[in-house]
Amino acid sequence: MLYSEFNLIWDYFDRQKKNRRDVNIGIGDDCAVVVIPDKQQLAISTDTFVSGIHFLPNISPDDIAYKTLASSLSDLAAMGADPVWISLAITLPFIDFNWIENFSNIFFKQLNYYGMQLIGGDTTRGPMSITYTVYGYIPIGMELSRSGAQNGDFIYITGTLGDSAAGLAILKNELKVENTFYKKYLINRYLRPKARILEGKILRNIASSAIDISDGLVSDIKHILNASCCGACIDINNLPQSEALKQNTTFEQNRLWSLSGGDDYELCFTISKVNKDLLETTLKRFSVDFTCIGTIKSQSNGIRYYYNNEEVDITFNGFEHFIINKN
């Protein structure tokens, strides 16, 4: 295949009518040229998705577009950023125009939903992978970082945890769910997660730290604890779970997935006692689901888990077995 033929792919991505006013030069020159408004800073995040590693090789281009975009935008959400632009580098082993059309349709549908503009990228031949760089605005000084949690802060989660891991298990025939509504719900939570952009923006100037849950609650909260030099107590009873998850899994299974299943893309954040009421009032006003799952402690505490008010040991045995050992 000639290089020039392969460049035809780009035609599918050079069709966005709406130009943002902050984009002086978009696709079609050596670089995009953008202007950042006064009093805004720019959040930037890069993510690569490889077929077979980050998504099942047989899922549809629509689902790939939904899932990879949500995963990238979730990083902006975790900083309290408002998405503005995206760069796309896509590598494909061969040209399948049907695949490219479906992928790009969903890609632009999502971009339009968020008011984002594609400002550049690259199409190359090779083993399939997608790399996004996403850009968002945050008013100066209002970014949510991982490093602001303090002893005594409350730990919160948006939405529910573990659904995505259950959805993946259904797709891999490792979990059977009879009820078609629940089945579809769980699969969609895996294939079509949502980045918590609104939630991140609400948390600006209220939360003391935040992260998105991409690798699993325990993995990700450790990033907050390390960056903030803190420990935490987590109440296993309070882990937010959907009916779909609870009704189709054992206690052990759903707690494991809620603690260590990835791809939920909910936000985990901390908040001081002073801001707790303001937070809860504001989140309710925007109809955001949220749950307090524990408190930040001093670093010497490490992470401790409680179940029915008793401390329990939790062992993640190679991320495959979940064991609660009472002390």
Next chain:
Amino acid sequence: MLYSEFNLIWDYFDRQKKNRRDVNIGIGDDCAVVVIPDKQQLAISTDTFVSGIHFLPNISPDDIAYKTLASSLSDLAAMGADPVWISLAITLPFIDFNWIENFSNIFFKQLNYYGMQLIGGDTTRGPMSITYTVYGYIPIGMELSRSGAQNGDFIYITGTLGDSAAGLAILKNELKVENTFYKKYLINRYLRPKARILEGKILRNIASSAIDISDGLVSDIKHILNASCCGACIDINNLPQSEALKQNTTFEQNRLWSLSGGDDYELCFTISKVNKDLLETTLKRFSVDFTCIGTIKSQSNGIRYYYNNEEVDITFNGFEHFIINKN
């Protein structure tokens, strides 16, 4: 291999001491957060490099780092931008710490040379590829675009053309060069090209259009002509060539490589009659090599080639044979 082990790669890229003042949050959070100074706009470019497509599979990590970075920075040069940050997404099939150390050493050496900071990225397992997003400042209104060329403008090239194609031919045993100095020079022009950052900055407010020569002069100048709705006359006698190229190739071979060989990363730019003297004086003051190779004509002219003051037809027969047919 566990995912967490694979993340160890990132340790090699999380070691840059110097923090730029415009980077509020660098590597280690969900996003980088940067602040753009007053009166500057941001140029952004994304490039993917796949092993076996964009570079020979057997070249050293040092050379890969040099070549891929120069290629990406060349896009900033073509816009007149001053490099500031970079995001790196690197996908590797397995962990070879020796390879990663060598690659990252050259990567940071180059970043330090340009005063750039690595602000984020991703390391993943998969078939080898590298995606950079590079960022640079341009004073507002001073960007060089492809679309400003006008009938009567002169066409210029920095440096010499065709060296990189000759270097590649040597590495592929398709060209034999006895003289070791020339041989090394040509190979280095392929493996270790330089982005013309200084040249791009000099051209701000002087050139009417610019592009970097990555795919070959004829391919790339067409982007200027299309974007500017112009044609061009190019003087084959005036194509700038190194002694190394001229002394080791036939006339046909070196003209072919100068017109259509890729990877030179020189700048091609246009300039109005009014600015010609200012341009030449300024470029000489900075010791920049440059050559006038033709003039911009009206669109109906298309591209015409002249040799010894006579118009000639040039046929690129599958990019393998170069034929001058006198009209």
